[in-house]
Amino acid sequence: MQHENFLRENNARHFWHPMAHPAEMLETPPMIISKAENVEVHNIDGQVMLDAVGGLWNVNLGYSCEPIKKAIHDQLHQMPYCNTFRGITNDKAIELSYKLKEWFHADGMEKVFFTQGGSDSIDTAMRLVRQYWKVKGKIDKIKFISLSKGYHGTHYGGASLCGDPRFRRNYEPGVPGIFHIPAPYTYRNPFDESNPEELTKKCIQSLEALISSQGADTIAAFVMEPIIGSGGVIVPHESFMQKVRKICDDNEILLIADEVICAFGRTGEWTGSRLWGVKPDIMTIAKALTGGYFPMGATLMSEEISETIEKNNNALGMLGHGYTNSGNPVGAAAAIAALDETNKLNLASNAKTRGSELLMGFNQLKNKHRTIGDVRGKGLMAAIELVEDPETKKPASKDVVAKIYKTICDEGVLVRASGNNFIISPSLIITKDHVQKIVSAIDKGFSII
Ligand SMILES: Cc1ncc(COP(=O)(O)O)c(C=O)c1O
Secondary structure (H helix, E strand, O other): OOOHHHHHHHOOOOOOOOOOOHHHHHHOOOOOEEEEEOOEEEEOOOOEEEEOOHHHHOOOOOOOOHHHHHHHHHHHHHOOOOOOOOOOOOHHHHHHHHHHHHHOHHHOOOEEEEEOOHHHHHHHHHHHHHHHHHHOOOOOOOEEEEEOOOOOOOOHHHHHHOOOHHHOHHHOOOOOOEEEEOOOOOOOOOOOOOOHHHHHHHHHHHHHHHHHHHOHHHEEEEEEOOOEOOOOOEOOOOOHHHHHHHHHHHOOOEEEEEOOOOOOOOOOOOOHHHHOOOOOOEEEEOHHHHOOOOOOEEEEEOHHHHHHHHOOOOHHHOOOOOOOOOOOHHHHHHHHHHHHHHHHOOHHHHHHHHHHHHHHHHHHHHHHOOOEEEEEEEOOEEEEEEEOOOOOOOEOOHHHHHHHHHHHHHOOEEOEEEOOEEEEOOOOOOOHHHHHHHHHHHHHHHHOO
16 A cells, blocks of 8 residues: 555545545545455544445445455456457356346346446446337337436436436536436425325326326336435335336336346345336346446346347347446456355345344434434435424535534444435445444434534
8 A cells, every 4th residue: 555645645636536526525635445344444544434335335245255356366367358249258248147137037137238337237228228119110219207316327318317406417418308207205395295105196197297298109218216325215105116117008118227226135125126016127237236346237128128129130129339348257257256145145134134223223313313304214225314403304504414424434434425315325244233333323423413
């Protein structure tokens, strides 16, 4: 490691940090992490923190998963790179495609297209959907609908789907033909509706109204996260996704489930779609696919989509799409090992049990601290929304969020501050003691206000 002084002097000086104002990073440089073990990270000040962010929703197996490390090491020696463009392939990509087909069979997914991450997976899904409708001769079906709080990455297609204007505004104009409906967010919504079932009905009515005003024959797909993650962990009523599925079926609109966060057990089920009992037409995955040890993603599709394109006999079926690292053998080797470990440790089950404990702890904190306006969660994805006053629901100031955040860090737990939310998404291997540590550190954080 470089000398500490060198790191401090050069911190945030030569590269821009994602999702941050560069000036702010220069003024308040980020914490420098230089080591990670099990579910903990170490900063250069010697502080060890339980990583309750789980990397960034991706280090599901913690930082010390030897089988993934070994698989990457062995593959680097065997063959560090091999493309999968027309006419060539590699053994690990083939093996992984088989495993993914098995893993996602229950969701109705039959074929895989490999990508380099979540944003790629979403844009791949959007392109394949448009191609599907072209092959079917429905050339007007080009528009997309998504949820107002949803997050779908930062490529132009995905960013245009993002519900939060923070991810679109500075880069507009985005992709035309993308529309949003209100998210099933009971704490704040345009209908002032706090009953989850009633809110579902109202969101679905908005969807129906939008489809009828745009014309179902112009809409290619509806895109949603089964549980909105980065937008503040918004857990819909159990009927929401099923109702969306029905509207899509009734109007010949495809359903894309963005499972970049939810897949591989985070919600307490193996996929978010399975949690809600829905089979989408397309799924996007990334993040925990390799446990965060290698950047890799995939877009999965149903037999109806794959067969339609495979059976096409003109140039419309040609995939003019792909990435240098589609099916990278090192990524594939990491993913094969990660899937085996995820299965062996039954991470979905641990996420469910630990998630209930975590949510119970957070609900107790909500009764204790007035700065906590709302608490949401399912499995090991949770959010605490900070407010100035629970009556007015005015979001807590940046200053208050920063002070509480610092205290939580000082107590040895790393959470993610996003606007006026703390987002908690630890590794899925955490224990009951880890849960207690997270709840207790957050309790101390709120106690300073
Ligand atoms: C639901 C969802 N979709 C897509 C993405 C984009 O993934 P990536 O950052 O790997 O491009 C993310 C990232 O957080 C995400 O949460």
